[in-house]
Amino acid sequence: MTGQNTARSHVAVDWGTSSFRLWLIGDDGSVLAERRSDEGMTSAAGSGFAVVLDAHLAAIGAGADLPVIVCGMAGARQGWVEAGYLDTPAALSAIPEAAIAVPGTARDIRILPGLAQRDDQAPDVMRGEETQLLGAMADLGTAAWNVCMPGTHSKWVRAADGRVSGFSTFMTGELFDAISKHTILSHSVAEAGGGGSGAFAAAVVEAHADPALFTSRLFGLRAGQLLHGLSAADARARLSGLLIGMEIAGARAGSADGGIALVASGTLAALYQDAFAALGLDVSTIDADHAVRRGLAAAAKALWNR
């Protein structure tokens, strides 16, 4: 932590389904303190959102006049205070304008809205990623991009010049969990750990080329174990590769002109970089933590000019 002498500007919170992250931001934009916990929406809905937030604010000694900007599932219908959705096509600058103030608190607490695509054929929603995107586009400039934000529900956003024209969600991470834990493949897929990167890359290429064979290639992990002694580590790498290869094929089919930007951190960033490399696709990577803090800071600037 830096900046003992830096004045406090605001508190930024990324409140997801299963995780809570809070940063105390200085008026020079620096991070003065950070808090992370598993008190996501699911947990906080039981213990109380205000109780959870107050405990973290007390731990960093936040005065009552320090405002808080929040993005993520805290704004869902089943969250703290419903913050609604901005409809696409949407200007990213409209996100802070649509923030909802939490009522009944002395402190100024605002929750940012999600984005909704009210399309009969491809209805879609996001909540939290719009703030990552606001931060990422500050780095990406005004060019057209297909922005990939991987995770439990991977988001692919078509954005240019500060506007979102549309987006698609792929249930990649959640299907990985459901298939590896709740199907016959639970006997064939290792619980953790890295399989061969060759197995991963080959599966990415196969699924990208023939997405219709996805569920057949899944069964091939079981048959490959029975007939060829496919290892559990390689089966895990192949399962991941099949899902990510199919995701990229689907996203590219619906993509606009422009390059691919990857907003991700750590092992997930490395995994997707390997997948894009296997397909010979260029990608620009932006750290996801950096992006969400920058997006929250942009919202704080717009709301409070600080």
Place this chain on the structure above:
Amino acid sequence: MTGQNTARSHVAVDWGTSSFRLWLIGDDGSVLAERRSDEGMTSAAGSGFAVVLDAHLAAIGAGADLPVIVCGMAGARQGWVEAGYLDTPAALSAIPEAAIAVPGTARDIRILPGLAQRDDQAPDVMRGEETQLLGAMADLGTAAWNVCMPGTHSKWVRAADGRVSGFSTFMTGELFDAISKHTILSHSVAEAGGGGSGAFAAAVVEAHADPALFTSRLFGLRAGQLLHGLSAADARARLSGLLIGMEIAGARAGSADGGIALVASGTLAALYQDAFAALGLDVSTIDADHAVRRGLAAAAKALWNR
């Protein structure tokens, strides 16, 4: 039951992962008695395969000289007695020849082998469906067919003139269960019951046309509920349609010349018939129960000339 005066020929057993079915067959081919239970391989592995079979044989008063022909998971490595696999390409007539006798029993009990496709790129196995196929091909004759046997693990077999050239397994039924019970869609998808047939047919066509968008369309069930009030019954019908549409697209991509034959019974037969109709594909349907009994009878004839 018919045939009080018909002599007993043999007992036929279809022993699956989760179900046990037994028929007492007369020497004119008629069914003299039938038993069904949930004592599949998973259950019988605990209680003992011989114990389960003996109890059912006693219930129909089967004399010790009445032989028993068995297909299905009883012949798996984790089953009763491992019956191995015939490798593709395979003649269906070789199935009875490769039957394994259960050792240590006074009664003549034979278990039929499965089929294995020892292909590096598309390893695959089946156990039980080869006997359905043996019976179905007796009806289908010598022409070339793409035979669809839907279920937990749907099998598509390329067969002509009594020979299997290759096959593919699609995890359609198992993914339906895993996705509807173990993902966020458990909140959006009805637990049972028929959704609109229009919702089902539309999803079949969409997934068949753009299989790469499968996991995105899955998330669309959740978003459709949030944004458009998609009913839980229609979401269930769409989930089923997306999986079956993708299966048919994948199977057709790998299919040989020849028509499509559907080997299925009851609601599953009706569902796949609706899917093929939505895609404008002609299909010949053969009842699955009839097919497996006919396949077991053909094996009994080959083994014991009765």
